[in-house]
Amino acid sequence: MRLQVNGIVYDVDVEPDMPLLWVLRDELGITGPKYGCGVAYCGACSVWVDGMLVRSCSYAVSAAEGTSVTTIEGLGTPDALHAVQEAWIEEQVAQCGYCQSGQIMTAAAFLQENSSPSDDEIDEAMSANLCRCGTYPRIRAAIKSAAAKLGGA
Amino acid sequence: MGTLSKVTRRTFLVGSVAVAGGVAFGFYAYKTPGDNPLLADLGEGEAALTPYVLISPDAITLITPRADKGQGAYSVQALLIAEELDVELDQIRVDPGPPSPVYYNTALATEAVPFRSTDTSNAANAMRGVADAAMKFIGMQITGGSTTVPDSYEKLRIAGAIARETLKKAASKETGTPIADLRTERGHVILPDGTERSYQSLAEAASGLTVVSDVELRDPAQWRLIGKPVQRVDIIAKSTGTQDYGIDLKFDDMLYAAVRRNPRNGGGMAGYDASTAETMRGVHSVIDLGDGIGVIADNTWRAFQAADAVECEWEAAPFPANMDEHWQVLSDSFTEENLNSRNLDAGDVVTALSEGDVLEAEYRAPYLAHSPLEPVNAVVKVTDARVDIWTGTQVPRFVQTNVAAITGHAPEDIHVHVLMMGGSFGHRLEDNYIHHAVRLAMTVKGRPVKLTYKREEDFSHDYLRQISMGRMRGNVSNGQVESYDLSVTMPSVTDSQMGRQGLSLGSTDPIIATGAWDQPYAIPNYRVSAYKAPPLAPLSSWRSVGASTNAFLHEGFLDELIHAAGADPLEERLRLMNDETSRRVLEAVGDMSDWGSDLGPGRGRGVAFALSFGTPVAEVVEVTDTPAGIQIDRVFVAADVGKVVDPVNFDNLVKGGVVFGLGHAMNCEITFTDGMVDQPNFYAFEGMKFYQCPEILVRGLENGSRIRGIGEPPVPPAGPALGNAIFAATGQRLCEMPFSKFVRFA
Ligand code: FES
Ligand code: FES
Numbered sequence: 029m030r031l032q033v034n035g036i037v038y039d040v041d042v043e044p045d046m047p048l049l050w051v052l053r054d055e056l057g058i059t060g061p062k063y064g065c066g067v068a069y070c071g072a073c074s075v076w077v078d079g080m081l082v083r084s085c086s087y088a089v090s091a092a093e094g095t096s097v098t099t100i101e102g103l104g105t106p107d108a109l110h111a112v113q114e115a116w117i118e119e120q121v122a123q124c125g126y127c128q129s130g131q132i133m134t135a136a137a138f139l140q141e142n143s144s145p146s147d148d149e150i151d152e153a154m155s156a157n158l159c160r161c162g163t164y165p166r167i168r169a170a171i172k173s174a175a176a177k178l179g180g181a
Numbered sequence: 182m183g184t185l186s187k188v189t190r191r192t193f194l195v196g197s198v199a200v201a202g203g204v205a206f207g208f209y210a211y212k213t214p215g216d217n218p219l220l221a222d223l224g225e226g227e228a229a230l231t232p233y234v235l236i237s238p239d240a241i242t243l244i245t246p247r248a249d250k251g252q253g254a255y256s257v258q259a260l261l262i263a264e265e266l267d268v269e270l271d272q273i274r275v276d277p278g279p280p281s282p283v284y285y286n287t288a289l290a291t292e293a294v295p296f297r298s299t300d301t302s303n304a305a306n307a308m309r310g311v312a313d314a315a316m317k318f319i320g321m322q323i324t325g326g327s328t329t330v331p332d333s334y335e336k337l338r339i340a341g342a343i344a345r346e347t348l349k350k351a352a353s354k355e356t357g358t359p360i361a362d363l364r365t366e367r368g369h370v371i372l373p374d375g376t377e378r379s380y381q382s383l384a385e386a387a388s389g390l391t392v393v394s395d396v397e398l399r400d401p402a403q404w405r406l407i408g409k410p411v412q413r414v415d416i417i418a419k420s421t422g423t424q425d426y427g428i429d430l431k432f433d434d435m436l437y438a439a440v441r442r443n444p445r446n447g448g449g450m451a452g453y454d455a456s457t458a459e460t461m462r463g464v465h466s467v468i469d470l471g472d473g474i475g476v477i478a479d480n481t482w483r484a485f486q487a488a489d490a491v492e493c494e495w496e497a498a499p500f501p502a503n504m505d506e507h508w509q510v511l512s513d514s515f516t517e518e519n520l521n522s523r524n525l526d527a528g529d530v531v532t533a534l535s536e537g538d539v540l541e542a543e544y545r546a547p548y549l550a551h552s553p554l555e556p557v558n559a560v561v562k563v564t565d566a567r568v569d570i571w572t573g574t575q576v577p578r579f580v581q582t583n584v585a586a587i588t589g590h591a592p593e594d595i596h597v598h599v600l601m602m603g604g605s606f607g608h609r610l611e612d613n614y615i616h617h618a619v620r621l622a623m624t625v626k627g628r629p630v631k632l633t634y635k636r637e638e639d640f641s642h643d644y645l646r647q648i649s650m651g652r653m654r655g656n657v658s659n660g661q662v663e664s665y666d667l668s669v670t671m672p673s674v675t676d677s678q679m680g681r682q683g684l685s686l687g688s689t690d691p692i693i694a695t696g697a698w699d700q701p702y703a704i705p706n707y708r709v710s711a712y713k714a715p716p717l718a719p720l721s722s723w724r725s726v727g728a729s730t731n732a733f734l735h736e737g738f739l740d741e742l743i744h745a746a747g748a749d750p751l752e753e754r755l756r757l758m759n760d761e762t763s764r765r766v767l768e769a770v771g772d773m774s775d776w777g778s779d780l781g782p783g784r785g786r787g788v789a790f791a792l793s794f795g796t797p798v799a800e801v802v803e804v805t806d807t808p809a810g811i812q813i814d815r816v817f818v819a820a821d822v823g824k825v826v827d828p829v830n831f832d833n834l835v836k837g838g839v840v841f842g843l844g845h846a847m848n849c850e851i852t853f854t855d856g857m858v859d860q861p862n863f864y865a866f867e868g869m870k871f872y873q874c875p876e877i878l879v880r881g882l883e884n885g886s887r888i889r890g891i892g893e894p895p896v897p898p899a900g901p902a903l904g905n906a907i908f909a910a911t912g913q914r915l916c917e918m919p920f921s922k923f924v925r926f927a
Contacts (some may be wrong), residue, residue: 042480043462046480046482046483047482049482050480050481050482053429053481054437054480054481054482055480057431059422059425059428059429059431060421060422060423061422062426062428062554062555062603063428063481063556063633063636064554064555064556064636064863065636065862065863065864066485066635066636066637066862067636067862067864069862069863069864070554070863072554099422100421100422101421101422101423103422104421105421105423106417106418106421106423109420109421113420113421116420117412117416117417117420120412120413120416120829120830120833121420122251122413122415122416122419122420123251123252123253123604123833123834123837124250124251124252124553124554124555124601124602124603124604124605125251125415125418125419125420125424125603126251126426126553126554126555126603126604127554128419128420129422132420132422151871151872152872154871154872155870155871155872157871158554158863158868159554159871160552160553160554160604160606160841160868161251161554161604161837161841162836162837162838162839162840162841162844162868162869162874163833163836163837164840164869164871164874165836165840165874165876165877166833166836167871168874
C-alpha cells in the first residue's frame with residue numbers, strides 16, 4: 029500500500045484495517061501523533077488527511093491510501109515553525125506536552141477555516157480534545173494570538 | 182568502568198556520540214567523590230568532580246535527577262544550576278542522570294514527620310533532620326510530594342557555583358590571570374582584556390584540579406534567571422511533535438508487546454487459550470504472566486488485537502466485588518481499634534458537643550484513576566550481562582532493585598534510562614508495568630521489547646486514589662465556630678504503595694489525616710481522628726495524596742459550620758487562622774475576587790483553603806446556576822511558595838492544578854462491579870472539558886520563610902471551593918464527590 033506522509037511517499041505492507049496511527053508510529057517511525065485513548069475520544073492522534081482533521085487511531089489506513097497525510101512534523105519544524113506552533117511556544121502552553129500535537133493540529137485546521145474565531149467558536153472547536161494537565165487557559169490564549177499572526181482580526 | 186557502562190554514559194551525556202575530554206561538577210559534600218556516579222564512568226581526559234554539571238567538548242549538560250512528568254522539573258532544576266554557573270538555558274542540555282543514591286530527595290523526608298509544616302520549633306526541626314538522614318541512607322531518588330524545588334533550591338545553585346569557580350581556577354592556571362580578575366558570562370570565562378575562554382575549552386584543565394568547594398551563593402538581587410519569566414527547555418520540542426517520550430522510543434530489531442491482565446486487579450488467571458491469537462499476523466509469542474498474558478508481536482496494534490483474542494479465565498478480585506461493600510467497610514471502620522492517629526485534640530470536643538445544637542454530616546470521596554494521557558510503557562532489553570530499561574519513572578532506584586530480583590542480575594547491571602513522561606499525577610510511582618515488560622523481554626533475550634498498555638488496561642489496573650469517608654460534628658456560638666470534631670477513614674495508601682515495594686513504614690499512616698489535622702485554624706474545641714480502614718482496592722499516591730480528599734471533608738464541613746453561625750465564609754476563616762503566611766494567602770483571594778461584592782441572582786461564590794506540602798493555597802470559585810446547569814465562571818487562586826522560582830511554570834501549574842481538582846470533583850469516579858473497574862476509558866472518566874474551563878486568575882505570594890513546591894497544593898482546595906460556591910448559588914450542600922451525581926454542569 030502506498031502512503032504519502034508529509035510529502036514523502038512510503039510503501040507499507042499492512043492490513044487494510046490497521047489504524048493509520050499505528051502505521052505512522054510503528055511502521056514509519058513518525059511519532060508526533062500520540063496514542064491516548066484509541067477510541068477517537070481524546071484527540072492526541074489528530075492528523076490531517078487531504079487537509080481534513082481525522083483521529084488517526086480510529087481511521088483505517090486503507091482510507092488514507094492515495095491521499096496526502098500531514099502530521100505535526102509536516103506542519104512545521106523547530107527551524108521553520110507554523111504560526112500556531114509559534115503561538116504555542118510564546119504562550120508556553122505545554123506541560124507534559126503529550127496532548128499538544130493533537131491540540132496544535134486541531135487548532136491549525138480550525139484556524140484555516142475560521143481565521144477570526146469568537147470565544148464560543150474556539151470552545152466548540154477545541155472541546156473534543158483532552159488535556160489531562162489542564163492547559164486549556166493557555167491553549168485559548170495561544171489560539172487567539174495565532175489567529176492574529178495568521179492575519180485574522 | 183565502575184557502575185556505569187559506556188553505553189549508559191553515552192546515553193546520558195551526549196546521545197550516541199563518543200566523548201573525549203569533559204568534566205562533571207556538582208554539590209556533594211557529605212561523602213568522598215567516589216560516590217559520584219558520573220565519576221565512575223568517564224573516559225580519558227574527563228573528570229567528574231561532582232554529579233550535577235557535566236562539560237564535554239560539544240555540550241554543557243546539567244543533570245536534573247528529579248523526573249519530569251510535565252511539571253517542568255527539568256527546566257526548573259536547570260535554571261537553578263544555570264543561575265550560578267552563568268550559562269543560558271539555550272546553551273545547555275538536561276539529562277536526568279542514572280539512578281544513584283547521590284540524588285536522594287531531602288525534602289521528601291522533611292515533611293514525613295508528625296509536625297505541622299508551619300511548626301518551626303526545635304523539636305520539629307530535629308525530627309526533620311533525623312528523617313533527612315534516613316532518606317540519605319536509603320538514597321531514595323524519588324520525584325514526588327511537590328519536593329523538586331524545595332529539594333533542589335540550594336543544592337543545585339551550590340553545584341553551579343562550584344563548577345563556575347573551578348572553571349575560573351582552571352582559566353587562571355592556564356592564563357596566569359588571578360582568579361579575582363576573572364568573570365563569567367554565557368558559558369565563558371572572561372579575562373580582563375576581554376578574551377573569552379569557553380567552558381568546554383577549559384573542561385580538560387579543570388578535570389585535573391581539586392574542586393573549589395568553598396563558594397558563596399549570589400545575592401538574590403543579582404539573579405538573572407530565578408524569578409524571571411524564562412522559556413522552558415522543552416517547550417519547542419513539545420510544540421513541534423519532536424519531544425520523545427518513552428512510548429516513542431524505537432530501536433532496530435525491536436519487538437512490540439501488549440498485556441492483558443485480570444480485569445479484577447490483583448486476581449489470578451485460572452487458564453487461557455491463545456490458539457487464535459498465536460496464528461494472527463505479526464504475533465511472535467503469547468506469554469503466561471500468571472495474572473494474565475502478554476503478547477509479543479511486530480507492531481503495537483497487532484499485539485493489542487492478539488491480546489484481545491486470547492480467551493482467559495479470570496479468578497475473583499482480592500477485594501470486595503461491589504461498591505456498596507467498599508462503602509460498608511469504611512462505614513464500619515470508625516472504631517477504637519482502627520484509630521490510627523489523633524494529632525490534633527484541642528480544647529474539649531467531647532464535652533462541648535455533648536449538649537445543645539450539634540451539626541452533623543457525612544462526606545464521601547471516591548476512588549480516582551491517575552490516567553495521564555500517555556499510557557504506561559517501557560522498552561526493555563535483557564542480555565546475560567545486563568538489563569536496559571528505557572521508561573518514564575519517578576522511582577528509578579526501586580526499579581533497579583525490583584528488576585534485579587526478577588532477572589537475577591546484580592542491581593548495578595540494571596540500567597534505568599529515565600525518559601520524559603506524558604504526565605503522571607503519581608501513576609509513575611508504580612513500577613509494575615516495568616516488571617511485565619522485563620518478564621516479556623526475558624523470553625527474547627538480546628532484543629528490545631516495547632510494552633505499551635492499552636488505555637483500557639491502564640484504567641483497569643491503576644493503583645487508585647483512596648476512597649474516603651468523613652464523619653463530622655460541630656457547633657457554633659455567638660456567630661462563631663466553636664467546636665469541630667472530624668473523623669476520617671480510608672484504607673492506608675502508604676501500606677498499599679510501600680507494601681508493593683516490600684517496605685513497611687510503620688503502622689501509623691500520616692496520609693490518613695494529612696490535609697485535615699494540620700490546618701492553621703485556632704478553633705476552641707478542635708479534634709481530628711484518623712481511622713485506618715482495612716485494605717480494599719490497591720491504592721497509590723494521587724496528585725496531593727491525603728489532602729486531595731481531606732481538604733474536601735475539612736473545608737466542606739467548616740463551611741457548613743460557618744453558615745450555621747451566620748458568619749461570612751472568608752471573614753470567619755480569617756478570624757480563625759493562626760498562621761500569618763496562610764492568612765495573607767486568604768486575604769489575597771479575598772482582594773482578587775472582590776469578596777463581598779454583589780454577584781447578582783443565581784450566582785454564588787465559595788472559598789476554600791488548604792495547607793498541603795507546606796504550601797498554603799486559597800481559592801475562590803464563582804458559579805452561575807443557569808438553565809443548562811452549573812457554570813463555573815471564574816476562579817481566583819493565591820499561593821505562597823516562599824519564592825516563585827519560575828513564574829511562567831508556576832502560573833501554568835497552578836491553573837492546571839485547578840482544572841485537575843475541579844474536573845475530578847465535578848465528574849470523575851472509579852467504581853467497581855463484580856470486582857472490575859466500570860470506567861474503561863476517558864469517555865467514562867471525563868474531567869473538565871475545554872468549554873467548561875473558567876477564567877483562572879493566579880497570584881503567587883512570597884511571604885513564607887521556606888521554599889515550597891506547587892505541583893500538588895492547588896488541587897486540594899479546588900473541589901471544596903466549588904462545592905461551597907454551589908451551596909452559595911443554590912442552597913444545595915454537596916457532601917459527596919463527584920458532584921455530577923447531584924447537579925448538572927453546563
Ligand atoms: S488516541 Fe485517537 S482520539 Fe485518543
Ligand atoms: S499537556 Fe499534558 S496532557 Fe496536555
